[in-house]
Amino acid sequence: MSPSLGRSAARGAMFTLGAQGVKILLQLLSVVTLSRLLTPHDYGLMAVVLVIIGVGEIFRDFGLTSASVQASELSSGQRDNLFWINTGIGVVLAIVMFVLAWPVQAFMHSPELVPIVRVLSVTFVLNGLTTQYRAQLMRALRFRAMAVIDIVAVTVALGSAIVAALLGAGYWALVLQQIVSCLALLLGAVATGRWLPHRYSRQYEIRSFVRFGWNLVGANLLSYGGKQVDTLIVAGRFGTTPLGLYNRSYQLIMTTFSQIRSPLSNVAIPVMSRVQRDEERFNTYVVAGQIALGYGLGIPIALVAGLADPVVQIMLGSQWTQAAPYMRFFCGATLMSTLAFVGYWVYVSRGLGSQLFRYSLVELAIRVVCIVVGSFFGMLGVAAGVFVEPLLSWSLSIYWLSRITPIPVKALWLGGFRILGLTGVVTAVSWLTASSIHAGAWLTLLTGIGVGAVAVAAFLIVPVYRRDARELVSFIRLMLRRDR
Structure with a gap:
């Protein structure tokens, strides 16, 4: 990896994430203020x-x-x-x-x-x-x-x-x-x-640009349409009040984490596009991207999943307690879609617009089937369908990409399973902690976060997790380092 380009990528991620963090805080301020006016x-x-x-x-x-x-x-x-x-x-x-x-x-x-x-x-x-x-x-x-x-x-x-x-x-x-x-x-x-x-x-x-762009339009339309399927089904089958519970928990989890994750494309795609002809460097970015996204977002997502009940009480109020089960499914869906997100970077940075469009068609079909089938088991079934779709799509994405362009398949699989193993344990221990504590929401939340942090630290006993941690620390140092 070129030191100069690496610093540009890492510092770009720092600026992008920092700006997005401020924007999210401003959006929360907007909701709190304008909702009262x-x-x-x-x-x-x-x-x-x-x-x-x-x-x-x-x-x-x-x-x-x-x-x-x-x-x-x-x-x-x-x-x-x-x-x-x-x-x-x-x-x-x-x-x-x-x-x-x-x-x-x-x-x-x-x-x-x-x-x-x-x-x-x-x-x-x-x-x-x-x-x-x-x-x-x-x-x-x-x-x-x-x-x-x-x-x-x-x-x-x-x-x-x-x-x-x-x-x-x-x-x-x-x-x-x-x-x-x-x-x-x-x-x-x-x-x-x-x-x-x-x-x-x-x-x-500019015909090549227009052809590339048209394929992205099709893929984005399919993605946008697919995101509305569950809302339409919930509204049509279960009514507006259940839809309110469903949408509020959806917005709180999937939209919030998406706002953190998506802007990183502004950093990843330009950098990966520059090294697309250097297979070794390109693959290094792909694997590093999955590790950074998987652990960086996966651990907070796992904590929210395990501590969904106190999170709902603090963020939404006691009248929204029924939203907690939906939030857990949405946390799982967000984690799986995060692992698959680096695939989108590969498609765009390598100019594989038509292949992305075809893959999006298949992904949309999987989503519709999962949600429709889940709807027969109630609203929780719909939420479960939302989770199952990226679980299947992550596996399909790696296989699909490996058929059309060189990618480090083994490294992506192993890295993904390490992330799922750690986040699964964090979710479990934080949920058990929250279930055993009969105290206020804030005390339960803080205790659960502390126990989850201990669980994360325990994984550092395993050498491969220590290696992942070193890569994350190196990335953070790279973000903070200034060009000489």
Whole structure:
């Protein structure tokens, strides 16, 4: 591993994770503050619109961020052309969303949705303008700049929303928050990127980028659609109150850890793309990525799974105690999907967009089958189906990748099983501790964390776990080391 590139990767991970940590804290502050100033109806209106925006954002990016980042060479002319394509897609989506305002209102029977949908359609234009600026920052490994931009955007947007809510703006405070965030991201990226696009020119070929991006669009649409299957089934079969329990526990676990995990792609994909022709170095990154993600996120996930009851009482309140069993299944699903996440890095960094699309089709089919079958056993069955799908997909992902590109199969299997062994024990001992203590939620939580930490330390007796620990410590030191 090149020391310079290694330091860039590790320090990029530090900046990215640090920024994401701040963003998560700001999001929690947003929930605590704005939920006291706005009504559930306000949030419900915004939730409907955000579902539409979520689908549109997949088309707006068109996979061209990843396409430009992973390309071994990218001329200034190609960059300019990609900028205008993303901007054009954003304009088209804004027009489509503006027109869809009336059908959405008719479907939901909420007249307030018409102005909300139309105003928020501008976010597609703003994000379209931002896309290639963000891609160039990623390509240049300027992770510190991206971290600062993200934090400033979230902070300014939250402040605007709080002021608007205090002035009685209602759901318009949430609308303002979205627009200010997009605008701040655009201004920050333009100021940091320091380049202005020239006009579109056919002289610069970008068909390969578009083909790569289209496959990513298909894969991301399948992934997004698959994530909605369980919500639709729970809503249709069990009603809104059970759906509230299910969604709240889902958001608390899977969404939170996903927000920690996903931004690391901004670091991993550019770095792995640079070494994709060096098989030995590439495989080193793949194995190191699984170990870092598996232990770094796996141990906290295991603790939450074992201590789900006090976690629910502290985070959600005693009225949400029925959410604890769902949380345990979602913790298992999050851990398994984390182990498989490095496979996505391999697909994108090696330019395997079409193969990723085909794999996503199979993965979606597995998810639908698991959730539908689980639904016959009640809501816990649905949650169990959500867990079983990544359990199967992790195994399939390693096999699938090994058939199309060289990967360190044995190292990934062994590393994954070591992580599962440790996290399984941590979950068990923390759960037994919580079950045997009849005290307050905070005391139970702290005691369970302490016992779980002792269990982790006990694994260091085993040489292979000491080796994994040394790799993690080396990675942390690399993050903190400055270039000389």
